[in-house]
Amino acid sequence: MDYNKLAYSAKTASFKMATLNEALRNNALKAISKALQENKELIFKENADDMTKAISDNLAQPIINRLKFDEHKLQDILNGIHSLLSLPDPLFRKLLVRELDEGLTLEKTTCPIGVIGVIFESRPDALIQISTLCIKSGNCSILKGGSEAAKTNKVLFEIIKSAGLSAGLPDNFITLVETRAGIDELIKCHESIDLLIPRGSNAFVQHIMANSKIPVMGHADGICHIFVDKDADIKKAVRIIADAKTQYVAACNTVETLLVHQDIAEEFLPVLQDTLKLKHVLIKGCDDTRKIISCEPSTEEDFKTEYLDYILCIKLVSHIDDAIKHINKYGSHHTDCIVTENKASVDQFMNFVDSAGVYQNCSTRFADGFRYGFGAEVGISTSKLHARGPVGLDGLVTYKYKLFGDGHIVSDYAEGKKSFHFKDK
Amino acid sequence: MDYNKLAYSAKTASFKMATLNEALRNNALKAISKALQENKELIFKENADDMTKAISDNLAQPIINRLKFDEHKLQDILNGIHSLLSLPDPLFRKLLVRELDEGLTLEKTTCPIGVIGVIFESRPDALIQISTLCIKSGNCSILKGGSEAAKTNKVLFEIIKSAGLSAGLPDNFITLVETRAGIDELIKCHESIDLLIPRGSNAFVQHIMANSKIPVMGHADGICHIFVDKDADIKKAVRIIADAKTQYVAACNTVETLLVHQDIAEEFLPVLQDTLKLKHVLIKGCDDTRKIISCEPSTEEDFKTEYLDYILCIKLVSHIDDAIKHINKYGSHHTDCIVTENKASVDQFMNFVDSAGVYQNCSTRFADGFRYGFGAEVGISTSKLHARGPVGLDGLVTYKYKLFGDGHIVSDYAEGKKSFHFKDK
Known part of the structure; x- marks a missing residue:
């Protein structure tokens, strides 16, 4: 598998994803919610296979508990998508509108980060939470879940991808990486992936941080x-x-x-x-x-x-x-x-x-995104920059400055012919 | 010189710095402005020494132009401090106040990043701009300027430090690093320094990024x-x-x-x-x-x-x-x-x-902090996280979540005895 190509495809999709209006993104979430319900027996069946394998592999009970995806987990997930639908659009918010001078207006507007790579643990519900947060915030996601949940993750991914595409999301808005080896390839794709969110042991997070040029959001320890x-x-x-x-x-x-x-x-x-x-x-x-x-x-x-x-x-x-x-x-x-x-x-x-x-x-x-009223979280950040604490939609957007002029040039200001008046609107 | 100790001293100071009220920080800026005016002849004299050396070293004319610190540059700098004084306090702003449940209130409040290490080029006015931005935003700064401006930087540093201390800023609110070798030591101090802002050539910025665990804000190229x-x-x-x-x-x-x-x-x-x-x-x-x-x-x-x-x-x-x-x-x-x-x-x-x-x-x-009305800038960021574009006060603060309760525990919510009501104030 060519991971550079895979990441580049996600990058290409991210430019389209960034321009979709709120209605389209919310409709995609509704379509995903509906498709998960309609295909629940298939999900439970694939999950049962993962569970059988986990038990025969003698995995620890806490892992098996987290792996389980049943009617109860499904309802939690559907409630989560429902609450995500009700949250205000994190995109296209104007954080600042400032007239620098007559006819020269600066706007600071929120926009998606782009491509988010998330590596998560055995809970297959994490796949749904993360991908729906990314859709609501206009980001493309590349996901690698725990290998214990391989079959559950695969079917969830296919349901989400198909429902999202039918609702008008761009090709490659979501990508599933199925091998552990893929992680070390992915973290090299710093030209296409904008942010990595590794969830897992301290040692694992440190490994990612030490070996990638991509910014990493996450927490090492929780003391x-x-x-x-x-x-x-x-x-x-x-x-x-x-x-x-x-x-x-x-x-x-x-x-x-x-x-x-x-x-x-x-x-x-x-x-x-x-x-x-x-x-x-x-x-x-x-x-x-x-x-x-x-x-x-x-x-x-x-x-x-x-x-x-x-x-x-x-x-x-x-x-x-x-x-x-x-x-x-x-x-x-x-x-x-x-x-x-x-x-x-x-x-x-x-x-x-x-x-x-x-x-x-x-x-x-x-300390948890749901309990803070963020709908869900992609993780908890202990770094101090960009996003701190539980990270929901706010941590998945950045901003750009838009400057609208009418032939304005800097030399007029440098030479004192014109001056800025800075009027915030 | 023990750089770990030096960085740790700045870290210790940063906790005090983070709690100073707006009046005290603004008074420090006023004291610095006054001290720069009162000591201008001394500054010009030290700068003349740097200029003489630069000329005898045959440095390129653009570098010599940038090195010059005269009455005109001083007035620009004093105007800059004046406009910084008039900007609203970036600290203690409540970005969110949300009642999660009765008696349980979440506040998201801006706070300084902590210790900022800035490595800048030959312009000595950069030292004043950066240190005053850090003071206004409650951060401690560790500064390394261009060696061509060594004498000018030293006297500016001493004036700012002395005026700041007399106004009540904590010991080590500002630190000057005088040797190039210090840079490679500083970038190892990831336990004490929260953010690095290298300004300089693409190769230099890449070198810093590749060799430090400290988050780096800056831009490599400007194409x-x-x-x-x-x-x-x-x-x-x-x-x-x-x-x-x-x-x-x-x-x-x-x-x-x-x-x-x-x-x-x-x-x-x-x-x-x-x-x-x-x-x-x-x-x-x-x-x-x-x-x-x-x-x-x-x-x-x-x-x-x-x-x-x-x-x-x-x-x-x-x-x-x-x-x-x-x-x-x-x-x-x-x-x-x-x-x-x-x-x-x-x-x-x-x-x-x-x-x-x-x-x-x-x-x-x-694309410039002054022209955007930010007062000044510590640099322009081409990374997508935290701060993007010209970085002024907003990019020098982060936030923390404060949660005020009265014996609230999670098990009440997990067991369904209580539920969140999320009322934003």
Whole structure:
């Protein structure tokens, strides 16, 4: 397979895709939704084959759970497409209209990024979410899913492609890459692919970043913190920590390190320990923590570890400044929370903590495109440029400057014959 | 010199810098403006030393012109700081305020990027422009200027640093790197530096991009096009092309390739040639062009060349589609213009040309932060993510999500006990 040619075909399609009006893109989403419903038995059948193979290959239960595509998942997906339909068009928005001088008008207008390459894990529903987000935002997508879901992905891709084409989307608006080897070829196509979104392990994301000239949006680690301030409501804190640690332990937005103000630690830690015991969470604590509750000792290595497991590291701090310093040093700039009733501490925490999400009194698990009301997300970004945090439609568009003149030349302004008046409209 | 330590000091300062209110940042700009005026004789004296050395080193005249820092340049700079003062604060802007559910409110708020490393050419005024843009946007800057301007840069740096500190900016809000070797050390400091802005030759920018994990904002080439459509006003076209080619020939936004619709070529090309002769522009043309006017022959290599000189490449096309295809294939996605009176052609050109700037009937030389009313610019970006085109204050900020809750946990929503209502405020 010639991946350069494949990527170039997507690039060519992207120029057409960028000009389609909202009605056509929304109609394509409706056609896809209808086609998924009409072909659901076929999807379930292909998925059953993937499931059978996964079980006979002895894949881990969490992978098998994620692989499953049933009536329930289908309904979630259809609801997702429905909510995407109701979101305002991210394209052709005028971010700025400025008359620079008489007859010379500058417009800053949103437009698609172009071709987005997404490499995702075993969930076949991700394929639908990503491709529909790309359609709504006028981007062409090149998708590589987990090999466990090969048959499900293939049938979903064919249904989406066929429904999209029938609704008027351009040839090659969506492309499926079916081999793992394809990834290393794709990431070389920097002339045609505008953005890569790898979802997967830290090592995998780092590999992509180190080996491609294409900009990468994604997150390497998710080391999230909760800081229990001296002015925290203890009940609230325990409830939030239990949720942030155990509601879904394998997610990037679960809490890994808990920082506790020493002034509240004696009262707080035993209550927390009782609750976490019921949830089967192993506590690893610093020396000061271990003077108050009995637990495993922690080392500096723990501060850098994304457990993705029923393990919580606890460290006492003597001041909010120390908590902030710890988070900025060891955190992954993903999502960090302060539990406190003190408004000044909230402001300080939110201003000084250098993360995509800074929370007060709620679970770090809220860091998610659906929960932010973005309809869905293509991923969560821990880089600071372009898109930060959960990335929905907004992160899939860029802008261009349109300048409308009538024979205007720069030398008139350089020589002082004319001058700019900058009137925003 | 320990560059890791130097970058880490800037990082530490950046957390404080991010929390300063608008009044303090503006007062610092005022103090800097005042200090530059008060110390102008010292600046001119140091600049005279740099100039003497440049002349005795036989540097090219354009470099010597750019190096000069006189009363005129100082006034330009002071005007620039003045206009920066009048621009609205780019920080703490709420891009979104959304109640996710009762008592759970999401805010998307602008904040600085952090530490910006800028490597710039011989113009010492660039040091002032960049550092003041960084101050206004709450960023710390690490600056490396051209070695020809070493003494001027040093004194400017010291004046800005001292005035900034006296106005309350944090230690290390600005850092000067004085050796070329420092660049290769700096670009390794990806844990502390958030963004690199290299200004200089294509080869230099590519070198930085290939050797650093830090995101790079900038542009490699500036291959700008003008397309003279069949419905062009010929007088207007000639005037625009003469300006775009010759108003300042060494800039990235000068036109390099001219595309001409074949239906207008016979009437248009001789008129253009007469004007360009007076401006001493050498024309290189395709075979079809050479059937109409006599000129040097061009090759495909010309389409990929940024001349930065009094040379213009001309190619005839038989359709607007061909012009668009040529631009998307050979252009550098910088700034491209259509000259036409036909509205449908304008729309088509602007929608399909994949460049940061798409113009109608005006000179490509308008692609500039000052001319767009941004006060100044740190550079022009040809990458598609984050910031595109001339980059002023908007490109120097990012955002964070603040989520305010009152004990809210995700399991309540996952289990259907509560649901989101997404009310934008």
